[in-house]
Amino acid sequence: MRDGALSGRMLGPFGILTRLEYWGFRIVAALFGALPVDVASSLSGWIWRTVAPHLRRHARAERNLAASMPELSAEERAAVLDQMWDGLGRTFAEAFHLRTIQSDPSRIVLDLSPEVLEAVRSPRGCVLACPHMGNWEVASIGALRAGGRVAGVYQRLKNPLVDRYVTGLREPYYPQGLFTKGNDAVLKLRRVLRQGHGVALLADLREMRGVAVPFFGRPAPSTPFPAFLACSMGAPLVAGRVVRLGGARFRITGELLPVQATGDRDADIEATTAAIHACFERFIRENPGQWMWAHRRWG
Known part of the structure; x- marks a missing residue:
């Protein structure tokens, strides 16, 4: 699978994998873009804060936060990171609604x-x-x-x-x-x-x-x-x-x-x-x- 993915990349900037990634992204963009901005923002925030704590970058975020703000308790750090992932998820979905945000x-x-x-x-x-x-x-x-x-x-x-x-x-x-x-x-x-x-x-x-x-x-x-x-x-x-x-x-x-x-x-x-x-x-x-x-x- 990995060799196949790499060979897809090697087809050039518009190779198979490049196009699949693009259309996958466009489908996600269409789904979030079709929702009202507040619904899209809330849904994406929920997805990110649910999924992201199980990914490798969450451990890095925990280390960075603990080293930078050691005065926070474990519970306070967990709340900070939950808010962080929620905000990042919201930011992702809001990218498809910038015109709405600007006009309001x-x-x-x-x-x-x-x-x-x-x-x-x-x-x-x-x-x-x-x-x-x-x-x-x-x-x-x-x-x-x-x-x-x-x-x-x-x-x-x-x-x-x-x-x-x-x-x-x-x-x-x-x-x-x-x-x-x-x-x-x-x-x-x-x-x-x-x-x-x-x-x-x-x-x-x-x-x-x-x-x-x-x-x-x-x-x-x-x-x-x-x-x-x-x-x-x-x-x-x-x-x-x-x-x-x-x-x-x-x-x-x-x-x-x-x-x-x-x-x-x-x-x-x-x-x-x-x-x-x-x-x-x-x-x-x-x-x-x-x-x-x-x-x-x-x-």
């Missing part, structure tokens, strides 16, 4: 200070760094509602057909472009900032070629990209988060962060990256069940 003003509450709103609309552009919290796909919708026009970067999915479909769902909320991760993304995003627009980045995952900064008391290899853009372009830097209020309803908050500017570029980028992650840690401690603990975050 009651589903997103913007809780942004005047200084953050000014930064988002800055003629120097703005760098928005967010963690994977709540439903992070909603962050770009919030930026649009706040008066910003943002570009984004994403990691290309292995299946090119699924990648094309998912990208099509997300592109409307990134009017300045949704670019694949890579060296040319740097040039594209710098151009976006020069034009006075925003760049929205998810910045809380492991980056082994990045800089190690403190995160929950341990060095964590982290992307320096948001700090690099803010330091090199003189753009304001905002740490944003999406908090799930219940069901498919959200609150978006943000904090304007200091951008280090001593003239030592490497030191400035490292210090600014550390400031981003200190803010992320505070966000997560306030709502630990809304962050993804299952990633290999600390190497």
